[in-house]
Amino acid sequence: MVNNLNSIQSILQKNADFKIRDIQTKSGIIHVLFIETISDYDMINKFIIEPLLEQKDQVLNLEQIEKDVITLGVLERITRVEEAVSQIISGNTVLVFDDFKDMLYCDTKKATSRAVEIPPTESVIKGPREGLTEDLSTNISLIRKRLTNKDLKCELILLGKETATKVMILYLEGSAPKKLVNHVRKTLKNIDVNFVQQSNYIVEQLQDKPSVFDTVGYTEKPDVFAARLSEGRVGIFVDGDPFGITVPHFFIENFQTPNDYNVNIYFANYVRMIRWVGFIIAILLPPIYIALTTYHFSLIPPSFLFRLTIARAAIPFPIFIEILLMMFFFQLLREAGVRLPQSIGQTISIVGALILGDTAVQSGLASTVAVLLVALTSLSAFLVPNIFGAIAIWTDILILFSTLLGLPGFFVGFLIFLSHLASLTSCGYPYLYPIGTVNIFKLKDKILRSNLKDISHSFIDEDDA
Numbered sequence: 001m002v003n004n005l006n007s008i009q010s011i012l013q014k015n016a017d018f019k020i021r022d023i024q025t026k027s028g029i030i031h032v033l034f035i036e037t038i039s040d041y042d043m044i045n046k047f048i049i050e051p052l053l054e055q056k057d058q059v060l061n062l063e064q065i066e067k068d069v070i071t072l073g074v075l076e077r078i079t080r081v082e083e084a085v086s087q088i089i090s091g092n093t094v095l096v097f098d099d100f101k102d103m104l105y106c107d108t109k110k111a112t113s114r115a116v117e118i119p120p121t122e123s124v125i126k127g128p129r130e131g132l133t134e135d136l137s138t139n140i141s142l143i144r145k146r147l148t149n150k151d152l153k154c155e156l157i158l159l160g161k162e163t164a165t166k167v168m169i170l171y172l173e174g175s176a177p178k179k180l181v182n183h184v185r186k187t188l189k190n191i192d193v194n195f196v197q198q199s200n201y202i203v204e205q206l207q208d209k210p211s212v213f214d215t216v217g218y219t220e221k222p223d224v225f226a227a228r229l230s231e232g233r234v235g236i237f238v239d240g241d242p243f244g245i246t247v248p249h250f251f252i253e254n255f256q257t258p259n260d261y262n263v264n265i266y267f268a269n270y271v272r273m274i275r276w277v278g279f280i281i282a283i284l285l286p287p288i289y290i291a292l293t294t295y296h297f298s299l300i301p302p303s304f305l306f307r308l309t310i311a312r313a314a315i316p317f318p319i320f321i322e323i324l325l326m327m328f329f330f331q332l333l334r335e336a337g338v339r340l341p342q343s344i345g346q347t348i349s350i351v352g353a354l355i356l357g358d359t360a361v362q363s364g365l366a367s368t369v370a371v372l373l374v375a376l377t378s379l380s381a382f383l384v385p386n387i388f389g390a391i392a393i394w395t396d397i398l399i400l401f402s403t404l405l406g407l408p409g410f411f412v413g414f415l416i417f418l419s420h421l422a423s424l425t426s427c428g429y430p431y432l433y434p435i436g437t438v439n440i441f442k443l444k445d446k447i448l449r450s451n452l453k454d455i456s457h458s459f460i461d462e463d464d465a
Contacts, residue, residue: 031098076104078094188236217247282395290319327377
């Protein structure tokens with residue numbers, strides 16, 4: 001009706017890319033409304049405008065147009081102006097009729113997503129190389145290709161008052177616990193924000209308590225996402241974000257990589273143990289070194305203490321300032337390497353580390369032992385990149401405790417660290433599972449990898465579902 005057309009025009013009139021095509025028929029004028037920058041004009045012309053022009057000499061009603069004229073797969077009636085505007089700004093085409101109150105909308109969104117590529121954050125030597133994209137439909141198709149299961153459910157929620165961002169909840173009905181699905185659904189529906197641009201808007205709401213450790217998992221690989229759904233977890237896609245969210249997420253998963261499941265089980269477990277050792281070195285080595293060299297000289301072997309004394313003879317700073325200064329330099333180099341263009345970022349990081357390390361020793365700002373310790377700590381932290389930031393922060397906290405109180409301070413700080421980890425939960429499930437919890441789940445992929453045939457089970461017992 002004319003009122004519908006006038007209302008839509010008044011709302012969208014200041015948009016230069018908003019277009020109206022009028023088609024005269026014996027049933028009155030049919031108004032074709034769309035936004036040309038996000039709608040597929042070829043589709044509109046071929047499947048909407050041309051068929052209507054061919055029938056312009058016929059008396060048409062809505063049923064005939066739906067059944068015989070327009071042959072697009074998605075064609076539905078709408079009655080409210082707000083619905084029509086929402087469809088238009090989403091890239092769809094709306095038909096407004098002079099003689100009918102109801103309107104029709106057709107799915108004519110323009111496909112502008114990038115192709116499926118190798119994910120840069122989770123590279124593998126052997127195994128699937130497909131990565132998620134920013135397009136929600138593409139991501140869901142990648143998951144459905146791997147999970148041809150009638151129990152796979154996809155629930156759509158719109159978040160953000162201003163953006164109306166599409167958020168999809170995925171889970172396997174019967175495998176994912178109902179209380180987990182309900183918790184995720186309720187949390188998302190209670191999010192009251194104006195804008196949702198990427199997945200972190202949702203991650204912060206799903207975290208049970210603030211922490212530098214991520215209690216919500218994320219991945220850029222569809223095979224990993226599908227595997228976690230198969231285990232009984234709940235996944236979330238946000239339109240426009242190439243990362244998929246999965247909950248619950250356990251601490252031990254930070255030491256697992258996609259490559260672990262594509263290589264020999266013994267080598268995979270060997271590498272996993274190296275990651276655990278690297279984590280222990282990164283979090284404990286600097287504070288223990290500072291505690292021993294500052295307060296507890298008698299615990300250091302005399303030969304090493306003698307060499308350490310000679311190396312630090314010309315250093316003007318206390319040991320903890322020396323270590324913190326070198327760690328700060330490393331963080332500067334890391335940030336510079338990340339922010340610079342990829343073609344020169346790695347070169348700058350490597351050259352900068354060599355120059356800074358050598359210059360710091362030659363100028364007397366740091367000893368060779370301090371440079372070696374910081375380099376070893378940083379390399380070890382990179383073995384578990386998902387918690388690199390958490391390791392850096394907690395290492396600084398433990399260094400502070402060791403500086404103030406020596407080994408007793410270190411033990412106090414380490415107990416606080418363990419208590420913090422033990423207090424974390426992921427959507428109600430213990431974050432440290434299977435460490436320090438009496439809960440018994442079916443999850444077979446723990447500290448060491450089990451056989452693949454044993455891993456392929458729900459991680460929750462039926463009694464907990």
